Amino acid sequence: MAIRPVSRRLFDSHRPTRGPLSPLVADEQEWFVNDEQSLLGILIRDKVDDDWGYVILGRDQRKRFRAIDAGVSFKKRETAREKLVRAMSDFAQSGVTVFPQETIE
Secondary structure (H helix, E strand, C coil): CCCCEEEEEEEECCCCCCCEEEEEEHHEEEEECCCCCCCCEEEEEECCCCCEEEEEEECCCCEEEEEEEEEEECCCCHHHHHHHHHHHHHHHHCCCCCCCCCCCC
16 A cells, blocks of 8 residues: 655645645645545645644545644654655555544534
């Protein structure tokens, strides 16, 4: 189960959910997908702290890609990328394909 980098265009074709404030606090730098295209990953640069992080997205019960994991405060881009790929691989190997989201009523 490989994790590979993809273009932003291909990443966006999966219609991932993004928070409305995301562009204010982070710049998306790299995009990733697993072989089954069931997980997406974004490497980000934090605009506030000028460090690195990532967000992993998986499908919820409605088949929408939503955030399921994140890592923050990495000093080096390479470290954040390695952590992202490792976490995505762990999720892929778990066999879980649906990540239910809590609903607020």
